[in-house]
Amino acid sequence: MIYETVVTTVDREGRAHVAPFGVRYRGREVVLMPFKPSATLDNIRASGHAVLNLTTDVRVFAGAVCARWLGPREWPLVPTSAVPGMRLANALAHSELELVHDDDHAERPTLRFARVRDETHAPFAGFNRAQAAVIEGAVLVSRLHMLPREKVDGEVEYLRIAIDKTAGDAEREAWGWLMAAVRQQREAAAAKGSS
Template sequence: MKENCDRLIVEGLMVTTGADGRPHFAPMGPLVDRELRAFTLRPFCTSTTFANLQRTGTAVFHLIDDVELLARAAIGRIETPPAVVQIAGSVNYRLVDCCRWFELRVATAEVEPPRATFHCEVLQSGSVHDWFGFNRAKHAVVEAAILATRIGILPAADIRAEMARLAIPVQKTAGEQERRAWELLQTHINERLGS
């Protein structure tokens, strides 16, 4: 791997396997190298993702272009779980519908609450479908999903101001999927902030 400047955060969906053998879905933004060979995960120590990673030492990260799924995972409202298949020879599951997936194994772990740091290597990976392309509304929904997970951490006024700014590209460029995701997040944030 090159210098640290060649690393960046990529948003996607993490699937870990619970003690009951079922998949658990959570949004995550790991730090990655541009070749996507090394992943650094930083889940909160109170999260299910952390507990599953501690127990199994493995996970599957997905690059997706379905922002509604990402939004639902961020606020814990996945009524109908997405279709998954078990990876051959593994306890892990991958999404049937994603752009790319990466099965990860924890190489080293540092647990210092409130967050842990898991340095992971890629065991195997695959491509499923082409990435849709840039869309400002999709990016706005990703930012709103992150804001939804920061309620209680960031000041409410800052969250409201950022949501007002992000509403503009959603109004201008969203399709149906992005509008549904935006409305879901906006309702959740308003309920949690009491407005």
């Protein structure tokens, strides 16, 4: 089973990188499989650490995948205590991780981490349907270059039902970013096709 999380890493200069990430749990270990090239992968290999953040602020998911089209967004971060790194300030919980195994692969290495420290900051009330729709929309936007237009349009229309019925302000804002990214990707593809 894959769980949608946000992973924060730091580069050699201590600059933080925030990325949505599907992770697997194997007992107490956390498994990540980043695609190459990846700032997350580079940072993990440089530092040997990562931070797993659990949050219901779906703007983080949408903002990160839309950065290519809409520019990067800054998220409030605070330092971690057991490993070098930063975590989301609004995380409900986070786990500070240490890399214990790097199974390199040409396209997608498998990284296994030991949990060094787990902290809970606020209770998890659950996701509403709009939050789940934004997360699915973020996954969709991250794959725009691989999916046919009809598939994207069909998924967007289905997900929009949950947005229309259950979204709060944060979910509407995140959904707006995702739809802007779809428009900009299509405009860029059309301009490239006409040149």
